[in-house]
Amino acid sequence: MTQRIVVVGAALFDGGRLLAARRSAPPELAGRWELPGGKVEEGETPEAALARELREELGVAAEVVERVPGEWPLKPPYVLQVWSARLRPASAAPRPLQDHDELRWLAPDEIWHVDWLDQDVPAVRETLTRVLGVR
Numbered sequence: 001m002t003q004r005i006v007v008v009g010a011a012l013f014d015g016g017r018l019l020a021a022r023r024s025a026p027p028e029l030a031g032r033w034e035l036p037g038g039k040v041e042e043g044e045t046p047e048a049a050l051a052r053e054l055r056e057e058l059g060v061a062a063e064v065v066e067r068v069p070g071e072w073p074l075k076p077p078y079v080l081q082v083w084s085a086r087l088r089p090a091s092a093a094p095r096p097l098q099d100h101d102e103l104r105w106l107a108p109d110e111i112w113h114v115d116w117l118d119q120d121v122p123a124v125r126e127t128l129t130r131v132l133g134v135r
């Protein structure tokens with residue numbers, strides 16, 4: 001049986017806006033938008049992985065709020081799971097330190113203005129429904 005590897009994505013909200021991050025690599029994903037995050041390492045909880053990835057990639061201190069139910073297939077053996085999260089009060093503002101070259105806070109009516117990775121579209125849709133009650 002093939003081992004599944006969980007990639008955690010953060011639905012980071014601030015003032016009702018969602019943070020989208022534009023990937024800078026690898027070439028086949030560069031220029032497309034995603035939820036910041038990354039692979040869960042061995043012995044790590046998904047929540048800890050998410051906080052670590054957000055610190056490394058964006059330089060922020062984030063608090064993981066709750067899981068968005070569901071799991072979305074990526075390139076095997078990866079699957080995407082999403083958690084909502086918010087910045088801790090003392091956190092710096094997010095900056096694209098690693099893996100991304102642009103960040104954007106999107107209001108609910110701007111969510112589909114960016115070119116999300118195909119595999120992120122259902123995950124973002126579910127996140128909006130669950131967190132903001134938007135359809």
Ligand SMILES: Nc1nc2c([nH]c(=O)n2[C@H]2C[C@H](O)[C@@H](COP(=O)(O)OP(=O)(O)OP(=O)(O)O)O2)c(=O)[nH]1
Pocket residue numbers: 007008009029034035036037038039040053074075078080099117119120
């Ligand atoms: N972080 C993240 N990765 C995603 C999303 N959608 C999607 O297809 N992926 C893919 C891209 C990568 O192939 C894989 C996660 O890789 P990553 O490069 O973000 O993870 P990482 O920081 O742990 O990577 P690494 O450089 O340590 O290997 O999942 C998403 O919304 N967020």
